[in-house]
Amino acid sequence: MATQRTLSIIKPDAVAKNAIGEIISRFEKADLQVVAAKMLKLDDDKAGGFYAEHKERPFFKDLVGFMTSGPVVVQVLEGEDAIAKNRELMGATNPKEAAPGTIRADFAETIDANAVHGSDSPESAEREIAYFFGADEICPR
Numbered sequence: 001m002a003t004q005r006t007l008s009i010i011k012p013d014a015v016a017k018n019a020i021g022e023i024i025s026r027f028e029k030a031d032l033q034v035v036a037a038k039m040l041k042l043d044d045d046k047a048g049g050f051y052a053e054h055k056e057r058p059f060f061k062d063l064v065g066f067m068t069s070g071p072v073v074v075q076v077l078e079g080e081d082a083i084a085k086n087r088e089l090m091g092a093t094n095p096k097e098a099a100p101g102t103i104r105a106d107f108a109e110t111i112d113a114n115a116v117h118g119s120d121s122p123e124s125a126e127r128e129i130a131y132f133f134g135a136d137e138i139c140p141r
């Protein structure tokens, strides 16, 4: 498996819990490198555009409301099989179904406020990274 990049977001609930460092530490311990990072307060347009694939879903309004409720930390993670590796570290969308030891099991309580986002495919990763970062903001080692 080749080196990949994926987009990670530490969501408002995890930022509010002061868990930024603990979550990034899990990525680093799994050999994912942070090659770009910034803290942002999303507005409705930016959050809605990011989750455009879910626009028609019943939870879309709540999702945008939650993602704009406080600051988030967006990062580009780079490493071997980064997309699947990050999804494994995150655990299932619903924290109640997330495997023990995953980020969502340890830091989240509800499906709405579930601590982290991670790209789900190479195509999503490419779109999502470009959605938040210019090429000059990504710093591979």
Ligand code: RTP
Binding pocket: 054, 059, 063, 092, 093, 111, 112, 113, 114, 116, 117, 118, 119, 120
């Ligand atoms: P994410 O995109 O945030 O990484 O989460 P995911 O891939 O695990 O889940 P996805 O299906 O893409 O859903 C995006 C976010 O929408 C909320 N959601 N709520 N109430 C529901 O049935 C429901 N389903 C999804 C979650 O907060 C999920 O993270």
Ligand code: MG
Binding pocket: 118, 120
């Ligand atoms: Mg998703």
